Amino acid sequence: MTLKLRELSLAPDLFGNGHGLCAGCAESVSVRQILAALENPPVVALATGCLEVSTTRFPDTTWKVPLIHSAFENAATTIGGVEAAYKALVRKGRMEDRPLTFLVFGGDGATYDIGFQWLSGALERGHKFIYICLNNEGYMNTGIQRSSATLLGAWTTTTPSGDARSGKPEWHKDMTKIIAAHGIPYVAQAASHNWKDLMTKVRKAEQADGPSFINVLTPCDRGWRFEPEKTMEVSQLMVEAGLWPLYEVVEGKWKMTGARQKKRPVMDALLSQKRFSHITKNADDATIAAIQAKVDEEWDALLALCAIPDTQ
Amino acid sequence: MTTTQKSGSGIKPPSPQAINGGEAVAYAMRQIDPEVVAAYPITPQTFIIEKFSEYVADGLVNTEYINVESEHAAMSACVGATAAGGRSQTATSGPGLALMYEMLWVASGMRLPVVMHLCSRSFSAPLNILCDHSDVMGMRESSWPMLIGASPQEAYDQAVVMPTIAENKEVMLPSANVLDGFTVTHSVERVEVLPDEVVKAFAGEYEPDIWALEPGSTATFGTLDANDFYFEHKRQQVEAMKNSLEIIRTQLNAVGEITGRPMNLIEEYLLDDAEIGLVVLGSSEGMVRAAINEAREAGIKVGMLRIRLFRPFPVADVRKALEGIGAVGVLDRAIAFGTPGNSLLQDLATATRTMPNRPLLMDFVYGLGGRATPKFQFREAIGHVLKMNESQVEPEEPGYLGLK
Numbered sequence: 001m002t003l004k005l006r007e008l009s010l011a012p013d014l015f016g017n018g019h020g021l022c023a024g025c026a027e028s029v030s031v032r033q034i035l036a037a038l039e040n041p042p043v044v045a046l047a048t049g050c051l052e053v054s055t056t057r058f059p060d061t062t063w064k065v066p067l068i069h070s071a072f073e074n075a076a077t078t079i080g081g082v083e084a085a086y087k088a089l090v091r092k093g094r095m096e097d098r099p100l101t102f103l104v105f106g107g108d109g110a111t112y113d114i115g116f117q118w119l120s121g122a123l124e125r126g127h128k129f130i131y132i133c134l135n136n137e138g139y140m141n142t143g144i145q146r147s148s149a150t151l152l153g154a155w156t157t158t159t160p161s162g163d164a165r166s167g168k169p170e171w172h173k174d175m176t177k178i179i180a181a182h183g184i185p186y187v188a189q190a191a192s193h194n195w196k197d198l199m200t201k202v203r204k205a206e207q208a209d210g211p212s213f214i215n216v217l218t219p220c221d222r223g224w225r226f227e228p229e230k231t232m233e234v235s236q237l238m239v240e241a242g243l244w245p246l247y248e249v250v251e252g253k254w255k256m257t258g259a260r261q262k263k264r265p266v267m268d269a270l271l272s273q274k275r276f277s278h279i280t281k282n283a284d285d286a287t288i289a290a291i292q293a294k295v296d297e298e299w300d301a302l303l304a305l306c307a308i309p310d311t312q
Numbered sequence: 313m314t315t316t317q318k319s320g321s322g323i324k325p326p327s328p329q330a331i332n333g334g335e336a337v338a339y340a341m342r343q344i345d346p347e348v349v350a351a352y353p354i355t356p357q358t359f360i361i362e363k364f365s366e367y368v369a370d371g372l373v374n375t376e377y378i379n380v381e382s383e384h385a386a387m388s389a390c391v392g393a394t395a396a397g398g399r400s401q402t403a404t405s406g407p408g409l410a411l412m413y414e415m416l417w418v419a420s421g422m423r424l425p426v427v428m429h430l431c432s433r434s435f436s437a438p439l440n441i442l443c444d445h446s447d448v449m450g451m452r453e454s455s456w457p458m459l460i461g462a463s464p465q466e467a468y469d470q471a472v473v474m475p476t477i478a479e480n481k482e483v484m485l486p487s488a489n490v491l492d493g494f495t496v497t498h499s500v501e502r503v504e505v506l507p508d509e510v511v512k513a514f515a516g517e518y519e520p521d522i523w524a525l526e527p528g529s530t531a532t533f534g535t536l537d538a539n540d541f542y543f544e545h546k547r548q549q550v551e552a553m554k555n556s557l558e559i560i561r562t563q564l565n566a567v568g569e570i571t572g573r574p575m576n577l578i579e580e581y582l583l584d585d586a587e588i589g590l591v592v593l594g595s596s597e598g599m600v601r602a603a604i605n606e607a608r609e610a611g612i613k614v615g616m617l618r619i620r621l622f623r624p625f626p627v628a629d630v631r632k633a634l635e636g637i638g639a640v641g642v643l644d645r646a647i648a649f650g651t652p653g654n655s656l657l658q659d660l661a662t663a664t665r666t667m668p669n670r671p672l673l674m675d676f677v678y679g680l681g682g683r684a685t686p687k688f689q690f691r692e693a694i695g696h697v698l699k700m701n702e703s704q705v706e707p708e709e710p711g712y713l714g715l716k
Binding site: 078118 | 388393414422538
């Protein structure tokens with residue numbers, strides 16, 4: 001499973017020009033790379049969200065692939081319907097069998113929260129599709145509200161910092177682990193800055209015998225409050241601080257991807273994003289200590305799952 | 313028509329059969345053999361999907377049957393399947409319809425001809441699994457053509473014709489076959505079924521102009537419309553609904569010619585010489601006919617109008633049927649809370665408002681949550697309508713038949 005940059009550079013660009021995503025948005029970068037990594041022509045379903053509203057405004061479309069958007073919460077079920085129709089049309093002899101990849105893009109709102117049931121159901125039923133969560137840790141399309149993927153302490157418009165509260169009070173949901181618990185053949189976490197890791201994971205997902213899920217960290221400069229040219233740098237800091245480990249679960253076997261990921265204190269990542277400025281202004285802030293302690297604990301747990309002794 | 317035909321597995325189902333309305337619908341679904349059926353079990357719809365699951369298990373259909381985890385997911389899967397290029401169907405009842413409400417509008421707005429069999433049931437709360445038309449009224453403005461049958465036979469005949477209405481190029485709208493919960497879904501009656509090959513020839517296959525699985529397709533389905541196009545797309549739906557009316561008339565005639573059982577947009581009973589009338593939807597028509605027969609014996613010139621095509625509302629047909637009728641009682645099997653009149657009354661009032669001699673109207677709420685309405689109560693309603701015709705005064709409040 002080696003990716004050749006020369007070949008990738010010749011891949012047709014299935015995500016065209018003219019989208020309306022923000023300057024500095026990680027989503028367009030990752031979506032283009034994901035589509036380029038595919039070996040089969042895709043049929044795409046989109047959940048309502050930033051990507052959808054910025055790429056499908058009638059009468060224009062950014063997409064050079066067949067694409068269906070139906071609602072916010074149900075993209076996994078929508079693609080399940082497509083996959084079922086495909087099987088039946090082939091069985092009836094009404095369409096020739098040909099390799100296709102059924103692909104979903106949903107944000108963390110669509111994936112972690114409002115669409116959780118639809119995704120879980122589609123995974124359990126075993127539709128063969130790749131679900132990509134473009135995780136920017138908040139409801140950015142509606143104006144930066146908290147989601148269950150938002151980090152502890154982060155400012156959002158529904159978890160503002162005031163005299164009584166200091167950003168989001170809860171730890172985030174570990175969605176990737178929850179998906180892994182469905183026992184599907186391929187689950188992974190990836191991040192926008194590491195294109196090779198991301199695209200390799202997409203290739204593996206495409207070859208999986210059943211549903212697959214990749215949770216991609218896609219930093220949002222508007223919502224995380226950093227300068228638009230810093231997107232990839234912030235993505236890398238999140239991984240190096242242990243806030244977003246890169247790993248995969250292949251047929252139930254856990255494996256870290258990329259050596260020595262965690263090599264910084266969480267403070268390095270938090271300082272890169274002004275959504276944490278109300279807590280990072282004081283290095284002794286209890287929330288920072290709580291984040292560090294929880295990250296360390298989860299890192300150890302992940303190492304144990306991957307059966308790697310902690311040598312770092 | 314009494315025939316014996318061969319199904320896919322060599323079973324020879326007799327016709328007529330003694331089956332319930334749910335099984336009659338499932339039987340038509342097997343004959344139509346849609347690419348995708350996605351459904352979630354809910355009483356009183358379960359007969360349909362259990363029977364259809366048996367057909368799937370016995371290899372009698374090519375259908376991919378998706379056992380979804382909710383009704384919202386059922387309609388979501390149908391939307392995906394139909395956009396992909398497959399014919400899709402689902403079935404639900406009351407609260408299940410409420411849960412898929414968002415997707416009813418998505419399916420019609422995306423112009424995807426999904427067929428749904430709606431086994432009418434009340435809405436919660438209080439929890440009640442029995443028949444009324446709360447769900448029917450709940451979807452009446454969602455741009456779905458809706459046919460309401462009165463018997464297992466009609467549920468079957470309508471199920472056969474539904475895809476040809478929904479998929480007509482001048483329509484391209486999701487469409488509902490309504491059968492009353494329990495009174496139709498669970499009632500075992502004599503049902504004549506058509507031979508498989510006749511249904512297959514009549515229903516054909518779904519042949520969309522644009523489909524996501526078409527090789528080379530780059531179509532985008534379900535776009536974002538800002539204030540520059542949303543209005544125009546909704547206006548196009550108005551035209552599609554209008555177009556559907558004559559297409560439904562044609563298709564009902566066409567299937568009626570095959571079955572020998574005529575079906576019309578509205579069904580009239582003893583209206584020709586009637587001075588007063590009752591208007592009804594669905595399976596209560598049998599008891600209403602019985603009450604009318606009794607009233608006729610007492611010398612009251614009363615007739616009945618049953619509206620089969622509930623959406624689009626067949627205004628011209630209804631007006632023609634009610635010409636010369638002095639007073640009409642409207643039988644509403646759901647309450648439209650806080651409105652100036654319950655839903656069917658509103659339709660009748662709007663449809664007849666410009667008639668030169670419009671009939672006087674009064675509303676009766678009946679049968680909520682499965683409450684049986686015996687003949688004598690419809691007979692009482694006839695008495696009230698008769699009095700209204702004499703007094704020429706329309707009551708502002710509805711009557712409640714059989715309310716304790």
